[in-house]
Amino acid sequence: xxxxxxxxxxxPPMIVPDIGRGSEAQVEDTAxxxxxxxxxxxxxxxxxxxxxxxxxxxYSDYFHISPGMGASGSFAGFRAPQVRFSEEYDTAxxxxxxxxxxxxxxxxxxMGERGSELDHGTMVPLWFIRGRYKGGKIVRIGLSxxxxxxxxxxGMLIRKAAENTGRRVVMVASGDLSHKLQDYGPYGxxxxxxxYDERIMDVMGRGAFGELFDFDSAFCDKAAECGHxxxxxxxxAFDGTAVKxxxxxxxxxxxxxxxxxxxxxxxxxxSRHFLQRRLDAVxxxxxxxxxxxxxxxxxAREAVEAYVLSRREIEVPEGLPDDMLSKRAGTxxxxxxxxxxxxxxxxxAPTRRSVAEEIIGNAASASSRDPRFPPIKPAELPWxxxxxxxxxxxxxxxxxxxxxxxxxxxxxxxGNRRGLLLPDLDGVDTPEQQVDIAMKKGGIRRSEKYxxxxxxxxxxx
Numbered sequence: 066x067x068x069x070x071x072x073x074x075x076x077p078p079m080i081v082p083d084i085g086r087g088s089e090a091q092v093e094d095t096a097x098x099x100x101x102x103x104x105x106x107x108x109x110x111x112x113x114x115x116x117x118x119x120x121x122x123x124y125s126d127y128f129h130i131s132p133g134m135g136a137s138g139s140f141a142g143f144r145a146p147q148v149r150f151s152e153e154y155d156t157a158x159x160x161x162x163x164x165x166x167x168x169x170x171x172x173x174x175x176m177g178e179r180g181s182e183l184d185h186g187t188m189v190p191l192w193f194i195r196g197r198y199k200g201g202k203i204v205r206i207g208l209s210x211x212x213x214x215x216x217x218x219x220g221m222l223i224r225k226a227a228e229n230t231g232r233r234v235v236m237v238a239s240g241d242l243s244h245k246l247q248d249y250g251p252y253g254x255x256x257x258x259x260x261y262d263e264r265i266m267d268v269m270g271r272g273a274f275g276e277l278f279d280f281d282s283a284f285c286d287k288a289a290e291c292g293h294x295x296x297x298x299x300x301x302a303f304d305g306t307a308v309k310x311x312x313x314x315x316x317x318x319x320x321x322x323x324x325x326x327x328x329x330x331x332x333x334x335x336s337r338h339f340l341q342r343r344l345d346a347v348x349x350x351x352x353x354x355x356x357x358x359x360x361x362x363x364x365a366r367e368a369v370e371a372y373v374l375s376r377r378e379i380e381v382p383e384g385l386p387d388d389m390l391s392k393r394a395g396t397x398x399x400x401x402x403x404x405x406x407x408x409x410x411x412x413x414a415p416t417r418r419s420v421a422e423e424i425i426g427n428a429a430s431a432s433s434r435d436p437r438f439p440p441i442k443p444a445e446l447p448w449x450x451x452x453x454x455x456x457x458x459x460x461x462x463x464x465x466x467x468x469x470x471x472x473x474x475x476x477x478x479x480g481n482r483r484g485l486l487l488p489d490l491d492g493v494d495t496p497e498q499q500v501d502i503a504m505k506k507g508g509i510r511r512s513e514k515y516x517x518x519x520x521x522x523x524x525x526x
Contacts (some may be wrong), residue, residue, distance in 0.1 A: 067228040068302045069109055072102050073269055075292070075323035076120070076189035083145040089283040091318050098314035098325040099193045105196035105327060111235040113155040114194065114203045115223055117295040118186030118239045121207035122178045126439055128219055130159055132175035133206040138183025150188055150195070155202035158234070161226040162204075170444075172211065173219055185238045186240040194237075202236075208294040212403035213278055216294045217340050220301020228424060238299035240292010242266075242315075242322025250320015252289055261288035262315065262322040265296070269326045272310030274300035275339035281404060283491035299328070300339070307334035347403065351450060354526065360385055361525035363454040364421060365398050368428035369451060373441050378429050381421045389421040395456040396420060397487060397522075398427040400441070403449050413456065413476060413485055424453055454487055455526040459518040468496035473519040477503040484509060488522060 079085040080092055080099070089096065106114070122129040135153040139146050159175065166173040183191075187205055206223075227234040242265060244250070245258035251319075259364065261284070268276045277297050281287075285293055313325040355366070364385070371379045381390070397411025410430040417423045433440040441449070459476055462468070468475055474488045475501060484507025486499050493499050500517070509515050 066112075066231050066233045068224050068236055069233050070105070070113060070330075071238065071302065071381075072106065072294055073238045073240075073292075073299065073300045073324060073326040074099060074102060074190050075241045075325070076118075076186045076239050077241065077319070077321065077323060078140060078143045078185050078189060079319075080189065080480075081140065081145065081148060081192050083148050084140055084143045092316055092323060093301065094314050095316050095323045095325065100197075101313060102325060102327060103193040103197040106194055106235055107443065109233070109235060110198070110203050112232045113227070113234045114201050114237055115158075115206065115234055115264040115401035116187050116190060116203060116237045116239055117206045117208065117298045118184055119291050119295055120184035120186035121205055122181055123207045123209060123273070124177065125210035125437070126172055127177065128209050128405050129162070129177050129207040130162060130173060131177050131181070132159070132179055136181070136183050136205070137190055140185070140188065143185070148192070150183055152183065152191070155204050155232070157274055158204055158226055158230050158232055159270045161230050162222055165222050165226055165229075171218065172209070172215070173222065190237050190239050193311035195254055208298075210405075211293065212341060213280075213297050214340065214403045214404045216297040217278075217301035217304070220298040221304050221340065224302040224304070225300070236299045236302050238292065238295040239241035240290075240295040242290055242292065242317075242324050244289040244291065245319045246317040246322055254319065254320075255287055255289075257284055257287040257320075258289070259317070261285065261290050262317060262324070263295070265290070266312060266315045266324050267325075269296065270310060270312035270326065272308040272309075272328060273302065275338070275342060278339070278343050281491070286492050287377075288475050290341065294306065301328060303328065304340055305333060305338045307331040307337065321420045347448065351448070354450065356460070359525050360389065360425060362451055365387070365424050365428040365451050365453050366449075369398075369400065369432045369441070369449065370426045370446055372429040372432050373443055373446060376433075378425055381419070381425065385421055389424075390419050393418065394420050396423040396427055397426060397454040397456070398431040399452045399454070399487075400431050401450040402416065402445060407441065407445070407449065408432055408438050410435055411454065411456075411485075413459070413483065420455060454522040455525070457521040457523075459520045461518050462519050465496040465500055465517070468499060468517075470494065470496060470499050470517055474522060475499050475503050476518040477507055477509055477515050478518070479507070479509045479513050482509055489524070
């Protein structure tokens, strides 16, 4: 057995009549498509329903699978406590997913929060499904801050676990689309909102799962999408499989996008190993970048590799340009993996005898001491994309009007506290955003008296 079908569904609580109290009529097209999807699940009579939810427990570097024998929940938080659920977990399937994750050193399992109630990203799909089908246990899985490639890998693990346990599994990828589709919506409007909805409905309606990797995180953040990573997990469960995809519905009348699609496997298809195709493309791109990188980036990479493999800082190598040996400056080393930040550490002012030594020290720190991430593992080294920023002298300014997010970085200071943000970063489009982020990094409040400095950088890729 294995994955017998997949369903992409939204989770607006107001679609439940006890919550909507009449307002659910706005999304009747979505409700009708949802009922059809629930009828199809009932006809399949799966042993297990795996639900991936953006509102379950979420960690930046780990996929949380809900532990225990089961869980309950209600819509009390939406003024409908009478709508309740009590679900039994498929513990055998959970154990097999965890076993496979451990064997492959993959960051997924039941560690972390325990005993949490069912979330609305899980309960809204269940409201429709349980109205048609009472059988089958569930597995509830949260998303993570890891790259899309890891979400896809999780889907592959789920499929393998389903096959190993002989389960007939339906995947339910719970997630709304953009939350910024209309001026009158709760989150307002940005042009990326409808663009995201149009793209994702096209991709999912065609079952073109390889194209899910082409949605970069900055674009998704601007669109304020909810379910993309959930959809990617489901896509991974169909890796190497021909899929019959059908688009049932898309609505955006509330300012939030709701999309429903169905997916049925139709046998093996070697052309649909999208993970391997993606990895091959990334490897080729990184190889070309490394061949063209300058001495600054090559030195940073050498320093990262040495520290990851042997926990040592390298000596300054011979043959470096004079600028790297004779000049002193603050530097930042940024490390990305599959399009996501993996580590970034730097110095505002020089702390060592030369730019070369500054890069070596910051490269080692970026690979191991960035508090936002665990230390980089040796297996990650081939997938790292590294850049180096060499900072110019900071210049005091009196107003945000003197900032240009593409040209200048910013330093916000208040007493001994300082927050810095580099220029030309994805997702940072205005000086206000730039200053807000720098203030948060420095633990500085708007109500406090602070001073601003700007600086330019020379960025090496």
